[in-house]
Amino acid sequence: MKPEFENIPLVKNExxxxxxxxxxxxxxxxxxxxxxxxxxxxxxxxxxxxxxxGAAVAVVEKTLVYIKESLKKLLPFCPYVFAYIKKHPEWKRIVDVTFERYDQL
Incomplete structure (x- = not known):
């Protein structure tokens, strides 16, 4: 993520x-x-x-960190998030193995 986004907080707008x-x-x-x-x-x-x-990348990265820290599993139905994880396979570890396209990551 670009440095200008590092200190911008992620908000979970429920x-x-x-x-x-x-x-x-x-x-x-x-x-x-x-x-x-x-x-x-x-x-x-x-x-x-x-x-x-780079704001979209920043929100994806911050959201993945949130999911990892929440100890929940991810279902990346969003094509942008899916593509991001495919490029950064270290994030596959938080994807639920039951996700229908898990093997494509």
Whole structure:
């Protein structure tokens, strides 16, 4: 993650069901659903003002750390998150082995 995002806190916005970071009044976020043992990541998005800044990568990395620390398993249905994990296989360890595309990571 780019250094400018390191000190920006990840917010678990439970009312909107998304993990988010705010950068100069703009948001990068991941929609999620949660069970007792899993966090399902559905869709990653960044406001147009953040396009190309690395904010989407930052919110993904911060969310993966949150999931790891929560001791829950990840279901990466979001194509952006799935592609990120495929590029960074060290994160596969938090993916639930029951995930239908686990072997493609």
């Amino acid at each position: 009312s909107k069901k998304r993990f988010e970071i705010e950068v100069n009044g703009h948001f990068a976020f991941i929609d999620y659903r949660e069970t007792d043992s899993q966090i399902i990541l559905i869709h990653t998005e960044a406001d147009p003002e953040l396009a190309g800044t």
